Amino acid sequence: MRALYFLQLIPSSPHSTKNMTKPIPASAYAGKDNRMSDVVYERLLDDILSGRRQAGEPLSELALTKVLKVSRTPVHNAMLQLIKDGLVKQDPNCRPVIMGIEAKDIIEIFEMRILLEGETAYRAATLMKKNTLQKLQRLHDKTAKTQPRKKWLKGWADYDAEFHRAIAKASGSQRLAHDVSRYRLLHRGLNLFGFNEEEAPLETLQTAVDEHAQILEAIEHGKGRAARSAMHTHLRRWQKFFAKLFEDKADSLQDDPGLIQFKRKSV
The missing domain is CATH 1.20.120.530 (GntR ligand-binding domain-like)
Known part of the structure; x- marks a missing residue:
């Protein structure tokens, strides 16, 4: 067993993570080169790096679709990419969990x-x-x-x-x-x-x-x-x-x- 240490900013506000994550405006993916899944990925990555979403926190695709006000598919694709990049981990039959960044x-x-x-x-x-x-x-x-x-x-x-x-x-x-x-x-x-x-x-x-x-x-x-x-x-x-x-x-x-x-x- 080994211990991993990584740096993460801690939000000063006591509000919940859900309330701190803002919906994605349509203008964010209006450009022809902007895939909606990429926009969702960037938003979640920003949440992880800024500390709005912290290490060990589980993620729900359904909850994210409601908070971000987008459909399920781009959220699912963004989640898969975060898992590939090692920023989120998902064990069999478990919800994805944030790993953070070192x-x-x-x-x-x-x-x-x-x-x-x-x-x-x-x-x-x-x-x-x-x-x-x-x-x-x-x-x-x-x-x-x-x-x-x-x-x-x-x-x-x-x-x-x-x-x-x-x-x-x-x-x-x-x-x-x-x-x-x-x-x-x-x-x-x-x-x-x-x-x-x-x-x-x-x-x-x-x-x-x-x-x-x-x-x-x-x-x-x-x-x-x-x-x-x-x-x-x-x-x-x-x-x-x-x-x-x-x-x-x-x-x-x-x-x-x-x-x-x-x-x-x-x-």
Whole structure:
């Protein structure tokens, strides 16, 4: 038997989890690329990371459909994905139970992204269509311009999603693109945990824009190895950022014992 320790924020409100989870508005999945199951997945992931849903808490698909105001199918599919990602566990004839997330999971998520997206960047250098590359370059130029903070952050989020999606698709491998999409979902959940609109690390995001430019330049000139190396550098920077974020959250325990706890589960 071994003990697992992982970091989890503890909500300050005494209200129940059900009351703290808000319904998903129709606008959240209005975009053509937004599957409803992905939106439900992100909401549940955010609940887990933020502590609104805590380790050991059982989950009911029927209850979630009522709280989130969506049908049963996307909830079921999101639950299956959370189980695959190790964030939820379901034993035979039992309800799913939240396992939470460990600091090492953050490292592993990015190690997988580095392996997968390094390969997609390498392939995209010879397979990406010219019009796709030009679209990404236009989005990059638009994002690189100075804009009001809120507008810039929205533009960055849209550009970043399209950047990684387009490169994955250009790899010519449906399996690779699917796996990249899966780990991108986890990353978006980490973004929700890591910072809100007011606290978004603009310097880090602006550095990421510059790194995108290096990747696009390598792809434009058909330099697969350079594209892969630039993608590795880009993702390792984010890996370091989120690893440090978890360390900082742990350190803050000394200042505010009520804010963060290390949950312990025996397995």
